[in-house]
């Protein structure tokens with residue numbers, strides 16, 4: 272039995288439009304107020320609700336104000352095509368201002384860039400291309416204000432499959 276023509280056409284146009292949308296974020300997430308706040312890609316599909324295959328490793332759980340923390344996003348199962356990362360207060364769904372700032376890990380300039388959200392400076396890190404990456408390394412400069420923080424990440428396996436609000440372990444600034 273051959274599928275009706277109309278079905279085939281719809282099928283292909285859906286695939287094409289998803290690819291188009293993915294293409295538009297190939298160079299990293301935007302710094303519009305909305306994306307800076309909810310960190311959600313405009314890929315035309317909703318984030319995954321199952322647990323993500325990724326882990327966000329942090330080199331320290333406690334730092335002094337202004338000290339640095341090394342971080343890595345990785346997975347033994349999946350690669351990473353895109354990411355959008357901010358430091359936030361622990362209660363990050365309410366306190367959406369990015370906190371602290373980032374530095375690029377040496378050698379990671381090819382895949383990562385620093386961008387500035389919400390009037391801050393280099394407080395967000397995102398991808399520069401959509402090549403599949405084994406892992407993403409970066410450095411967070413802790414803010415001056417003591418408190419409990421987390422690194423909040425959007426991680427895209429591809430344009431249609433991504434997780435938002437993935438967090439590192441708590442990082443306490445003393």
Ligand SMILES: *[C@@H]1O[C@H](CO)[C@@H](O)[C@H](O)[C@H]1NC(C)=O
Nearest residue numbers: 308309318363364367435436
């Ligand atoms: C993720 O966190 C943002 C606040 O930073 C919130 O607006 C959004 O609803 C959250 N998304 C999900 C899927 O939990």
